[in-house]
Amino acid sequence: MAEFAVAAPGFVAPNNPGIYPTGPFPAGTRAEREAEHDKLVEVYQTYLGVGEGLKDLIRIAVEEDYLIELKAERVGYLRVTAKQMITHLRDRWGAADFVDKCALINELNTPWTAAEVPTIYFNRVEKAIKQLARVGVVWPPEACMNSALKAFKDAGDYDPAVREWEARPEVEKTWDNVKKMVTSEYSKFQRQHSTTAKSLGYGSANAVEDFAALTEEVVAAITEEHAKEMKTQLQRMEALAKAMTELMSGAKAQPPAATGNASGEKTERQKKREEYRKKLKNATACTHCNRKHPNRSDNLCWELEANAADRPENWKSVKST
Numbered sequence: 001m002a003e004f005a006v007a008a009p010g011f012v013a014p015n016n017p018g019i020y021p022t023g024p025f026p027a028g029t030r031a032e033r034e035a036e037h038d039k040l041v042e043v044y045q046t047y048l049g050v051g052e053g054l055k056d057l058i059r060i061a062v063e064e065d066y067l068i069e070l071k072a073e074r075v076g077y078l079r080v081t082a083k084q085m086i087t088h089l090r091d092r093w094g095a096a097d098f099v100d101k102c103a104l105i106n107e108l109n110t111p112w113t114a115a116e117v118p119t120i121y122f123n124r125v126e127k128a129i130k131q132l133a134r135v136g137v138v139w140p141p142e143a144c145m146n147s148a149l150k151a152f153k154d155a156g157d158y159d160p161a162v163r164e165w166e167a168r169p170e171v172e173k174t175w176d177n178v179k180k181m182v183t184s185e186y187s188k189f190q191r192q193h194s195t196t197a198k199s200l201g202y203g204s205a206n207a208v209e210d211f212a213a214l215t216e217e218v219v220a221a222i223t224e225e226h227a228k229e230m231k232t233q234l235q236r237m238e239a240l241a242k243a244m245t246e247l248m249s250g251a252k253a254q255p256p257a258a259t260g261n262a263s264g265e266k267t268e269r270q271k272k273r274e275e276y277r278k279k280l281k282n283a284t285a286c287t288h289c290n291r292k293h294p295n296r297s298d299n300l301c302w303e304l305e306a307n308a309a310d311r312p313e314n315w316k317s318v319k320s321t
Contacts, residue, residue, distance in 0.1 A: 014044045019238045045230040054082040062089065101137060104128045108139060111151040118182045121148070141175040152182050161185040289318050 021037035055077060059067065070080045070088055077085075107128045112121040125148075129139050153162045165173070165181060266274075279294035286293060288301040302311045303318065 014040070014047050016044055017041055019234065019241050041231075041234060045234070048230050051082055055080070055085060058082060058085050058089075101132065101135060104132050104137075105139075108144060109147070111154075112148055112182075113151070114155040114157070118179070118186050122179050122183075145173070145175050145178050148178055148182060152185075157189055158185050291318070 017037055017040035021033045023033075025033050059077070064071075066089060067077070067085060070085065071077055072079065105128075108125060112118065125144050129141075129144070132139050149162070149165070152158055161181060165178075168177075276294070280292055283292045283294040285291060286298050286301050286303075288298060288303040293301070300307055300310070302308075302315060
């Protein structure tokens with residue numbers, strides 16, 4: 001959770017346990033150590049999966065234009081964490097100007113309608129109040145409370161509840177109590193008039209609960225899918241590392257190349273090499289190139305234009321260095 005800057009008392013972000021448990025192992029404990037390592041791998045994969053799931057949710061909630069600066073040409077958002085996405089959104093797009101402030105105030109002044117679930121309205125209002133507070137605009141809860149009560153009364157179906165509210169003591173007339181009263185009365189009305197509500201397209205408390213459950217299932221599915229993908233990639237890496245280890249072990253096990261033949265005598269090639277080395281040691285430097293070439297006399301030196309036809313393809317003159 002440290003990866004996503006979420007305060008979680010006692011939580012420590014897991015480290016990558018590697019592709020194989022480190023040894024050496026005491027006698028008879030290898031199987032136990034490998035089982036412990038498998039569990040650590042599972043925890044680490046789940047941790048990465050949650051991070052990828054959060055990234056997906058951010059990309060669903062935000063238009064890509066706001067994140068495009070973080071996108072790499074070939075790997076997309078693979079090397080970007082959820083924390084980096086959130087930080088980028090706050091730094092680049094978090095500042096609000098007068099247009100944003102007016103839009104938030106318009107949201108607060110937009111009355112609730114009976115076709116909307118009250119919880120959605122209350123959440124929208126509270127979100128707008130918090131956003132205004134971040135930019136130094138304080139919005140009184142009494143204004144929201146009066147707006148919600150007026151819209152509730154104008155709906156025409158909740159007159160008894162409104163009268164009961166007006167009879168309450170002033171100390172009980174708070175924003176929290178308004179939310180409870182409106183939500184409770186709305187749910188009661190929808191249960192009693194379910195047919196009418198469906199025909200008019202009204203929402204219901206059950207719809208909110210179903211949506212919340214569906215959201216949890218989507219998040220769980222995303223997390224599980226990423227965990228499976230990470231596990232598959234880790235298995236491939238383990239198989240590759242094992243193959244490389246076996247290949248290196250086989251190369252070390254090969255005997256060194258023998259010199260000479262089976263009887264211990266030197267080969268013809270070795271004899272010619274030794275003979276050339278002796279010639280090179282005893283030869284004198286050429287007067288044209290100042291190098292030793294024991295198999296060619298000075299008048300056959302490649303530095304001479306007369307011998308240009310004998311020069312190798314990659315030959316370079318000493319005068320060019």
